[in-house]
Amino acid sequence: MNGTDQPFTLDGGFNLFEHRSAAMLFFYSAIFGVIGNLQTLRVLVKDHPLSMSSSRIHVQMAIANILVAATGFQAGANAWIGRWVCGDAGCKAYGFFAMFGGMASVTLAAMYGIERYLVQGNSKYFQSRTGGLLTGAAWVFSLVIATGPLMGWNSYALESSGTSCLLDWRVRDQAHISFFLTIGSVFMVLMSAAIFGLRSAIMRTKTDDVKGGSDWFTESQLNWMAVGNLMLVLCGYNPYLFLAIWSVASPAPLQMGPLAPYVMALMVKCSTLYFPLIYCTASKQFRTAYYPHIFGEKEKAAWTGSSTEKLALPE
Numbered sequence: 421m422n423g424t425d426q427p428f429t430l431d432g433g434f435n436l437f438e439h440r441s442a443a444m445l446f447f448y449s450a451i452f453g454v455i456g457n458l459q460t461l462r463v464l465v466k467d468h469p470l471s472m473s474s475s476r477i478h479v480q481m482a483i484a485n486i487l488v489a490a491t492g493f494q495a496g497a498n499a500w501i502g503r504w505v506c507g508d509a510g511c512k513a514y515g516f517f518a519m520f521g522g523m524a525s526v527t528l529a530a531m532y533g534i535e536r537y538l539v540q541g542n543s544k545y546f547q548s549r550t551g552g553l554l555t556g557a558a559w560v561f562s563l564v565i566a567t568g569p570l571m572g573w574n575s576y577a578l579e580s581s582g583t584s585c586l587l588d589w590r591v592r593d594q595a596h597i598s599f600f601l602t603i604g605s606v607f608m609v610l611m612s613a614a615i616f617g618l619r620s621a622i623m624r625t626k627t628d629d630v631k632g633g634s635d636w637f638t639e640s641q642l643n644w645m646a647v648g649n650l651m652l653v654l655c656g657y658n659p660y661l662f663l664a665i666w667s668v669a670s671p672a673p674l675q676m677g678p679l680a681p682y683v684m685a686l687m688v689k690c691s692t693l694y695f696p697l698i699y700c701t702a703s704k705q706f707r708t709a710y711y712p713h714i715f716g717e718k719e720k721a722a723w724t725g726s727s728t729e730k731l732a733l734p735e
Contacts, residue, residue: 434582434678439500440499440500440502442499442581442682442686443497443499443500444496445496445690446685447492447496449689449690449692450489450491450492450495450496452693453485453490453492453690453693456692456693456695456696457482457485457486457489457696458482458486459696460482460710461486463709463710467709469699470636470637476551476555477528477531477532477535477551477555480524480528480555481528481529481532482695484525485695487517487524488518488522488688488692489692489693490517490521491689494506494510495514495685495689498583498584499583501583502582503583504578504582504583504584511576511578511585512585514585515576515577515585516566516567516569516570517566518585519566519569519576519587520562520566522657522660523562523603524558524559524562526607526610526653527557527558527562528555529646529650529652530610530614532614532646532649533617533618533647534554534610534614535551535554535617536617536642536646537621568599569599574588574596576588577590579676579681580677580680581678581681581682582678584682586681586685587599589667589676590675592667597668600668601668604664604665611654614646614650615650618646618647618650622640625639625643636703637702637706641703645702648698652695656690656692657688659683663684696710
């Protein structure tokens with residue numbers, strides 16, 4: 421069953437009030453997820469809190485989170501109306517961008533853990549090459565996975581909530597099974613490598629390590645930031661991984677109520693809200709650069725510990 425086989429109507433399991441309640445959560449996660457990660461991206465690019473050789477993967481993770489959060493606007497708009505109104509082409513477009521951003525976020529989080537193991541003690545040139553290869557591989561893999569359903573490797577279809585589209589969990593053909601086996605296998609390999617790499621990196625990092633050059637973070641802080649990001653990704657995306665495994669192992673096609681797609685999608689999109697907090701918690705310098713652009717100049721003195729006076733405008 422694909423997106424064109426299903427009527428784009430209000431799902432019988434939810435009334436309009438319940439759909440709109442979910443829509444408000446989608447809008448909340450989209451607005452604050454995009455703003456928060458855009459500000460993180462701005463600080464990373466403008467203020468260079470990390471040396472350019474190691475900042476590449478952080479910039480890419482912020483971009484992936486922005487893409488994930490932004491899809492919440494379309495999901496929220498359809499949930500507010502109570503039905504999918506974007507047609508089959510819109511269903512495929514939403515599914516593609518949601519899958520592309522989600523897979524990039526998961527893969528880059530794992531690559532960050534692997535990167536922490538590979539770059540410690542190596543030259544800036546090696547760090548730059550490593551970061552470029554890891555981020556490039558993450559985006560290529562995510563693009564292949566997101567494009568697969570458009571090419572017949574699984575498909576994008578209307579979910580049981582009646583207001584969003586993603587992978588069709590109800591089909592049990594060979595393409596469906598191979599698609600989810602590929603995602604599950606790669607996910608488990610990457611996460612295992614990331615956990616092993618982070619454990620090794622943390623154990624060999626000195627507790628009294630200092631910041632290198634103009635960097636705002638120590639090696640130990642970068643390690644624990646990678647742990648925090650990995651935990652956010654695992655919490656946000658584990659329901660989808662469980663569903664993928666269940667859809668392959670189950671002897672019959674899955675049957676889901678309208679609540680399940682909402683819960684899974686909201687967990688993913690809300691996880692992007694906490695990505696900037698990892699940086700702000702780890703570094704006071706990052707907080708100083710991050711918060712004034714959101715709360716205004718008056719707050720700048722509170723975060724920097726200095727007073728600022730505005731010039732009086734001529735009357």
